[in-house]
Amino acid sequence: MEDESRRTQHSVSWSPDGTQIAFLGAGLHVASSDGSSVRLLREGWGASPAWSPDGKYIAYSSRQILEVSVDGADVREQTADGLPRDWDNEPPSWSPDGSMIAFSGKKGGDWKIYYSLSSGGEAVRLTNSKSGLQETMPSWGPALR
16 A cells, blocks of 8 residues: 555445446546556546446546546546536436436535436436425436346
8 A cells, every 4th residue: 555546545436347446545546456557547536436337437526527438538527507517416326328427416505316418418407306305316227228
């Protein structure tokens, strides 16, 4: 555990094939499942990494939902119309077919569920509940496979 990324790791997530792990610690990192070959994909704060079903992207929360390719070359932002770029959001959840990402977003005092296409673009509010009801931790059923 010689470097900072290994001492402060949190939010660990296994790749779909079990050969790699993504974690946050002074940035988004990917490593072999045995902890070797650590690579920094993106610097900065973040939480809740989630692998795409095909293992090519990792989505995570970093004041917006970011998708980063496993090689670090491609970064996509998921934003919601009417919400500031620094709004609170947590945790991303990929649809089973990888075409969409759902997440909880907080505007004002309420958490609501949003989704966006994984190819990028504006997020859309999925739920239509009254103010005061907190909606968090979205997940998908198997119907989109």
